[in-house]
Amino acid sequence: MIKQLLFASSILAAGSTFSQQGLEKIIVEKYYVSNVEDSIGSMGTLPVGSVTYRVFADMLPGYKFQALYGDGDHPLIIKSSEGFFNNEDRGATTANGIPSAQLKNNTVALDSWFSVGAAAAGQLGVLKSEDDSKANLLPIVSNTMLKNNDTAVGILLKDQDGMIAGTPVAVTTVGIDNDLAIFDATSLADSVFKTSNGAVSALGGAAGPTVENRVLLGQFTTKGQFSFELNIQIGTPTAGVSEKYVASNPKAGELTIPSLIYKSPSKTTPVDTSKASIANLLNHNISVFPNPASGKLFIKLDNNAKGTFNAELLTLDGKSIISKQLNTNLETNSIDLSSVTSGVYFVRVSNKEGVYNQRIIVD
Numbered sequence: 602m603i604k605q606l607l608f609a610s611s612i613l614a615a616g617s618t619f620s621q622q623g624l625e626k627i628i629v630e631k632y633y634v635s636n637v638e639d640s641i642g643s644m645g646t647l648p649v650g651s652v653t654y655r656v657f658a659d660m661l662p663g664y665k666f667q668a669l670y671g672d673g674d675h676p677l678i679i680k681s682s683e684g685f686f687n688n689e690d691r692g693a694t695t696a697n698g699i700p701s702a703q704l705k706n707n708t709v710a711l712d713s714w715f716s717v718g719a720a721a722a723g724q725l726g727v728l729k730s731e732d733d734s735k736a737n738l739l740p741i742v743s744n745t746m747l748k749n750n751d752t753a754v755g756i757l758l759k760d761q762d763g764m765i766a767g768t769p770v771a772v773t774t775v776g777i778d779n780d781l782a783i784f785d786a787t788s789l790a791d792s793v794f795k796t797s798n799g800a801v802s803a804l805g806g807a808a809g810p811t812v813e814n815r816v817l818l819g820q821f822t823t824k825g826q827f828s829f830e831l832n833i834q835i836g837t838p839t840a841g842v843s844e845k846y847v848a849s850n851p852k853a854g855e856l857t858i859p860s861l862i863y864k865s866p867s868k869t870t871p872v873d874t875s876k877a878s879i880a881n882l883l884n885h886n887i888s889v890f891p892n893p894a895s896g897k898l899f900i901k902l903d904n905n906a907k908g909t910f911n912a913e914l915l916t917l918d919g920k921s922i923i924s925k926q927l928n929t930n931l932e933t934n935s936i937d938l939s940s941v942t943s944g945v946y947f948v949r950v951s952n953k954e955g956v957y958n959q960r961i962i963v964d
Contacts, residue, residue, distance in 0.1 A: 623664035623835050624846050627860040628657040628815065630728055633711060633758060635822075636749045641947045641958045642915075643708040644690035645788035648824040651686055652865070653711045655726065655763065656829070657815040663838035665806030666717060666816040671796040675832045675847040683825030684789030688712040694781040695772040695801075696720055696820065701737065701764075710738055710747060710758075713784045715819045717803035718810070719769030725810040726817030729756040729763040738762045745915065770807040775800045792825065806836045828864040889948050893962040898936040900950060902929060912936065913949045922946075938963055 632653040640649045658666050671677030691703040692712035696719040704710045704721055720726035724737065738747055738758050747758050774781065776799030783791040801818075809815040821827060830848035837844060845854065848861040886903040900912055906929045914923040914936060922941065927934045927950070936948075941963050950957045 623661045625659045628659050630655040634749055634753050638745045641960050642746050645688050647686050651822050651824040653822040654827050655820050656818045660814045662814055665808050665836040667806050667836050668800045668802035668834040670800035670832050673797055676795055676797045678795045678830040680793040681823035681825035681827050684792045685713045686822035687788045694784045697772050711822045713821045715801045716817045717770050717772050718807045718816050720764045724764040725767040729761045731811050732761045732763050733765050734761055737764050770803045773802045773804050826865050831861045887950055887957045889959045893964045895964040900934045910952045914946055
């Protein structure tokens with residue numbers, strides 16, 4: 602049961618008059634679009650074409666973000682037409698709960714979460730165009746994952762990943778502990794977050810790390826149509842005075858701006874890097890078995906397979922641990938797994954036509 606919403610007095614000190622509107626707009630950044638490599642290597646179901654959205658509050662200088670909230674007149678709604686992706690390896694419900702070193706593991710960097718400024722513990726979130734070009738994600742991007750270079754992605758994560766080192770403000774949640782399960786340990790668990798008496802807040806307020814004063818409010822990954830209705834409270838440069846912004850139907854003392862309501866285009870074009878893989882699979886009827894495997898893994902090609910075929914066994918972060926050229930004169934090739942520790946891997950078979958990937962378990 603959702604607890605009754607109780608804000609600390611330091612958060613809810615709302616003034617009756619406002620000289621200006623300190624919340625300029627809400628910015629939605631398309632941070633990344635997942636491809637087949639990300640889907641295969643992910644810990645947690647990540648459909649190909651999933652979009653990772655980042656949501657920022659853009660404020661005037663001197664203002665501080667205080668709370669993202671829902672009340673009886675103005676529910677806070679974040680939803681998708683399909684489920685939200687959660688990384689089941691090292692994800693968290695808030696960005697502060699993810700150690701920055703873990704961002705280099707599989708798809709942890711695409712996890713869905715709330716924030717009051719953080720992109721991870723020790724990292725502040727900024728627009729990719731504003732970051733300091735320090736490559737927090739380079740080790741994983743330089744291998745196989747988080748490497749999509751479709752124009753829909755914008756700036757590539759290997760170049761600018763939307764993070765700068767710093768000390769983020771802690772997240773304080775009120776009345777939504779149970780509701781946060783949608784962004785917890787199970788991917789695609791649900792598609793709607795809604796509260797009418799809860800908040801994600803920053804005690805003492807949070808300012809953006811750059812002169813633009815933009816605070817990251819959350820990151821949400823989904824293949825579906827993404828939308829939200831936000832209500833936000835910010836502190837003004839005048840001590841003890843706050844401004845409250847609601848998505849719709851403002852009452853006395855409440856403000857509104859159009860960007861508090863958002864809906865992504867109903868039809869998105871997924872980045873389809875799997876076409877070559879599908880063509881290769883259809884042309885050569887590749888099969889990898891058994892799964893789970895122990896001792897040996899077998900790779901079967903059809904009689905039409907000609908030229909050079911290579912096979913690799915890779916860890917989930919893209920590290921190649923076994924690589925060999927397949928003998929196309931044999932109907933079935935094998936990979937010796939005797940030195941491979943138990944776990945989840947993926948097999949890549951490639952030739953000049955493209956690649957075929959399959960996720961496997963080694964017992």
